[in-house]
Amino acid sequence: MRSGDRTPDDPWHFPRPELADAYLQAFELKLSAARGLFARRRMGKTEFLRQDLIPAALDRGYLTAYTNLWDRRTSPEIALVSALNEALEPKGAAAVLSRLRAPVKKLKAGAKLPGGIEGTLEAELGKAGADRTSALHEVLKQLDGAKKTLLLVIDEAQVLARADHGDFAHALRAALDIRKDRIKVIFAGSSETTLRAMFARASEPFYNWAPLEPFPLLGDEFVAYSIRLLNSMARNKLTLEQGLRAFEALHRTPEFFKRFIERYMLYQTQGDTAALVHTKASVFSDEHSLQQWQEIKASDRAILYLIARGEPDLHAAATLEKLGAMLGKPATRNTAAHALRRLMADNVVTRLSMGDYRIEDEAFAEWIRRRPAPSVSD
Ligand SMILES: Nc1ncnc2c1ncn2[C@@H]1O[C@H](COP(=O)(O)OP(=O)(O)O)[C@@H](O)[C@H]1O
């Protein structure tokens, strides 16, 4: 069975079997054993990886392991080892656990397996002093015994770029490098800057490991698919043009478009314009933006405001003057540089090229555009 023939659990999921095949094919042609892909948040990376790529890999006979490091920012090592462990047969997983618990004792062949091992590897690794690097080696050793190729998907992989995970990241790279033939890795991430730094800096563990490419975004075909499905259920049909108009107005963001569709379904008689107005208001003005805004420093807010408004040169004298006016005190090139450094470290802002910055979260950017300039009294 091919993934494209599956009856999806979620009828609203627009399947992308060709894209999934393209990634797997590149692995099978041995063009590369690792790929890095990036796109902004809410563009459909995770949904593609979980609902298209992994099922397609399973259909082709791969073992698969998936982990989203953003959910596990504080312990990406545990998340990774656990994900790999889940790809193992129960027997292999049990062996890993006993090795960790009794590192000196040799596990006898055919020894009785400890009962109730579910979830306990995570608990074991969470203990203070647990050696996660040796756990990684144990799990990979078990995987060496499996005949199948493994697809390891690391979502929001930029978390690994943080310096405090450096040793583990080096170990991971080395361990996966010698298994290139049998372990294929997909790195996905929302922050292009951090991913680029991971793969492009000679001092980084992932230097030159994976080519980094933009993730192909969902476009008009996704809209057409959603509109067709909507029309099969709705009393008041929408035209493709109406759908495309909404998609554009929502900055071609699949997540927001889905919210528009949902709103329209529930309030069809109010029409598509009303549904669009409602969707824009709810996604571009949510409380989350306000909270995020209030949590950052005044100078960072002012810089964000300038970026959101498309200020061309953040270090120009005229811009620094605007910055100073917002802050109520003179701003220097350092003020701007420090704010930018903080915003990039927190993945709020990405540098596209020299001097060209972008706010990662389009909803946040739009929210900022809609508010008045920050001022001293804020
Ligand atoms: N292939 C798809 N078909 C239908 N809806 C999608 C698809 N991909 C993404 N979406 C919508 O966009 C939302 C965000 O997608 P997600 O994969 O979580 O984005 P990302 O991982 O890039 O932040 C999903 O929850 C879903 O509503």
Ligand SMILES: [Mg+2]
């Ligand atoms: Mg995601």
